[in-house]
Amino acid sequence: MEVQEIKQRFGIIGNSPLLNRAINIANQVSPTDISVLITGESGSGKEVFSHIIHQMSPRKHGPFIAVNCGAIPEGTIDSELFGHEKGAYTGAVGERKGYFETVNTGTIFLDEIAEMPLGTQARLLRVLESGQYIKVGSSKVEKTNVRVIAATNVDVYEAVKNGKFREDLYYRLNTVPLRIPPLRDRKEDIYLLFRKFTSDFTDKYRTPPIQLDDEAQQVLVNYSWPGNVRQLKNMAEQLAVLERDRIITAQTLLTYIPHETSNRNLPMRLDNQPKEDFSERDILYKVLFDMKRDMVELKKLVADIIEHGGVAANYSNHSQTINQLYRDIELPGNPEAQFTLQQPVNTVNNNSNNNNVDAYNITHDAEEVEESLSLIEKESDLIRKALKKHKGKRKLAANELGISERTLYRKIKELNL
Numbered sequence: 001m002e003v004q005e006i007k008q009r010f011g012i013i014g015n016s017p018l019l020n021r022a023i024n025i026a027n028q029v030s031p032t033d034i035s036v037l038i039t040g041e042s043g044s045g046k047e048v049f050s051h052i053i054h055q056m057s058p059r060k061h062g063p064f065i066a067v068n069c070g071a072i073p074e075g076t077i078d079s080e081l082f083g084h085e086k087g088a089y090t091g092a093v094g095e096r097k098g099y100f101e102t103v104n105t106g107t108i109f110l111d112e113i114a115e116m117p118l119g120t121q122a123r124l125l126r127v128l129e130s131g132q133y134i135k136v137g138s139s140k141v142e143k144t145n146v147r148v149i150a151a152t153n154v155d156v157y158e159a160v161k162n163g164k165f166r167e168d169l170y171y172r173l174n175t176v177p178l179r180i181p182p183l184r185d186r187k188e189d190i191y192l193l194f195r196k197f198t199s200d201f202t203d204k205y206r207t208p209p210i211q212l213d214d215e216a217q218q219v220l221v222n223y224s225w226p227g228n229v230r231q232l233k234n235m236a237e238q239l240a241v242l243e244r245d246r247i248i249t250a251q252t253l254l255t256y257i258p259h260e261t262s263n264r265n266l267p268m269r270l271d272n273q274p275k276e277d278f279s280e281r282d283i284l285y286k287v288l289f290d291m292k293r294d295m296v297e298l299k300k301l302v303a304d305i306i307e308h309g310g311v312a313a314n315y316s317n318h319s320q321t322i323n324q325l326y327r328d329i330e331l332p333g334n335p336e337a338q339f340t341l342q343q344p345v346n347t348v349n350n351n352s353n354n355n356n357v358d359a360y361n362i363t364h365d366a367e368e369v370e371e372s373l374s375l376i377e378k379e380s381d382l383i384r385k386a387l388k389k390h391k392g393k394r395k396l397a398a399n400e401l402g403i404s405e406r407t408l409y410r411k412i413k414e415l416n417l
Contacts, residue, residue, distance in 0.1 A: 014189030040180030043230030062106030088137025
């Protein structure tokens with residue numbers, strides 16, 4: 001059957017290449033009995049494709065049932081799918097047939113398969129591989145001939161890596177992957193779908209036809225539609241019922257778009273990495289490494305001065321850089337101590353190549369003291385600097401330090417700052 005014929009038979013609207021490819025895959029896989037894993041966002045129409053596969057398969061005269069695995073409690077899902085014997089658990093007053101028994105020779109559609117518990121996944125894997133299962137509370141092996149179509153709106157492979165989904169079941173279900181494109185990837189279909197939905201609802205509720213002006217059409221097409229076709233259909237129904245003015249403007253249309261999602265299609269920087277709450281030790285290590293880097297840079301500059309001591313033109317650049325470094329590095333135990341690069345004490349002959357280090361007189365106003373290695377002192381000093389820099393604003397200081405505001409409050413109290 002051609003793609004266009006399938007669209008007409010199942011009421012599918014759209015000409016997107018991604019949609020046509022999905023329909024073509026469903027058409028090719030339908031005559032077989034292999035398992036199909038349908039992936040796509042919520043509201044994109046995964047269940048419609050499960051009906052297409054079933055109705056175009058040799059099992060079309062057999063039963064079809066759709067089961068939402070995420071809506072069944074973990075304690076009863078085994079009983080729902082495979083059945084149970086009388087007395088299998090508290091409340092099991094009689095024998096019960098499961099879906100795999102009642103849908104024998106037909107098709108079972110397992111929606112939200114990623115929500116299925118791991119124990120049930122092991123039972124399902126056995127059904128897929130051998131067609132065998134055991135009822136809850138029984139020891140007798142049962143046989144079934146059921147085709148399984150599964151669907152999910154999450155990344156199953158990611159769930160496998162996180163240990164939430166069995167890897168062997170994933171590869172067994174994913175024999176033929178079928179991805180349903182989200183509505184935002186089918187921009188050419190959005191207005192067609194909207195017109196179909198509004199036409200249906202105006203006929204249903206006997207209201208005048210709905211039309212969109214040019215700006216409203218642009219808003220409709222450029223919106224991201226996180227709820228996909230389901231969200232578009234719901235909005236079309238609201239417009240058909242609520243709006244008295246049947247010419248819909250962009251301003252009117254925006255009132256039906258949720259404010260928290262209305263800017264999703266705007267460019268933005270995405271940061272999926274969680275913000276780390278660094279420990280105090282990590283902060284101190286960072287400070288020490290920065291100090292070491294500054295000292296290495298200082299040594300390079302001093303060596304450069306010694307090597308080119310006769311070049312007076314380099315003096316201003318070197319002195320400014322060195323003095324800035326010394327201002328940034330406070331000596332532990334004597335924070336007032338600063339170094340200053342003095343002007344040359346002797347006249348320097350620009351034509352001379354004499355690299356006399358005495359041409360520069362590097363002095364300091366404080367005696368050399370042994371550096372304190374106390375983590376508490378370093379931590380206290382660092383917090384004081386951050387608070388001083390941000391004029392006592394603790395939230396900004398906490399962000400500067402890379403810790404949470406709550407941690408900063410605790411450290412201020414502990415260190416009696």
